[in-house]
Amino acid sequence: MAITTDPRRAAGRDEAPVGQRTDEELLLAYRDHGDRQAFDELVYRYEAELYNYLRNYLGDAQMAEDAFQNTFLQVHLKCGQFERGRRVRPWLYAVAVNQAIDAHRRNRRHRLLSLDRRTGNGGAWEEATLTELLDGVETDPAQAFDSAEQGVSLRRAVDRLPEALRQAVLLVYYQGLRYREAAEILGVPVGTVKSRLHAAIQRLGAMLSSTRVADNE
Numbered sequence: 001m002a003i004t005t006d007p008r009r010a011a012g013r014d015e016a017p018v019g020q021r022t023d024e025e026l027l028l029a030y031r032d033h034g035d036r037q038a039f040d041e042l043v044y045r046y047e048a049e050l051y052n053y054l055r056n057y058l059g060d061a062q063m064a065e066d067a068f069q070n071t072f073l074q075v076h077l078k079c080g081q082f083e084r085g086r087r088v089r090p091w092l093y094a095v096a097v098n099q100a101i102d103a104h105r106r107n108r109r110h111r112l113l114s115l116d117r118r119t120g121n122g123g124a125w126e127e128a129t130l131t132e133l134l135d136g137v138e139t140d141p142a143q144a145f146d147s148a149e150q151g152v153s154l155r156r157a158v159d160r161l162p163e164a165l166r167q168a169v170l171l172v173y174y175q176g177l178r179y180r181e182a183a184e185i186l187g188v189p190v191g192t193v194k195s196r197l198h199a200a201i202q203r204l205g206a207m208l209s210s211t212r213v214a215d216n217e
Helices: 023-033 036-058 061-081 088-119 148-159 163-174 179-186 190-216
Strands: none
Touching (some): 023 061, 023 088, 036 061, 036 163, 061 088, 163 179
8 A cells, every 4th residue: 555665674773673663662653753664664564454444344445545544644643642551453443443434424425415416306252253153044154254145145234234333343253353452442341342242143143034035035
């Protein structure tokens, strides 16, 4: 991506090489000293992970690319708000979540405006995969990923979830974050993340079951 460089190739410095510093050390170096190599190293470390999250969230490669760029633009603008002692990973995800929500809202407004023009109108869960938790939806849970059609159906069902439930599913089951990390990113208690996942699984099971029944009729 355009914003990314590989700072591991940069010339040596008096302090530890950027590739050997913690995320927190990198962000503080950029916050306090404007260390561009430290900033580039953070982008390098999180490029694939955050882009994958944004791609899953938005369902569009170009929108994900734009949201990724905007995420690190916000990191640049708001790094002064990062407090020593915080963990960088959840903070970065929180910024990315906000960018994804904004992009999703803008895209939804754009689609509505386009339509108007055309029509002339105004615990154990954490060790299991999402499909393994959809009890009764698939005889063999692994088939959900073996079959492209079933995978598409599952993803469409996830996209139809209410926003709070969809965020929890994407963070925990698609990104593989722990409950505690997802809770920190979303700004809610761990118990709320678990209850949202439980509700999401129930809804996904119902949606996929109804889809199978409709397809068989």
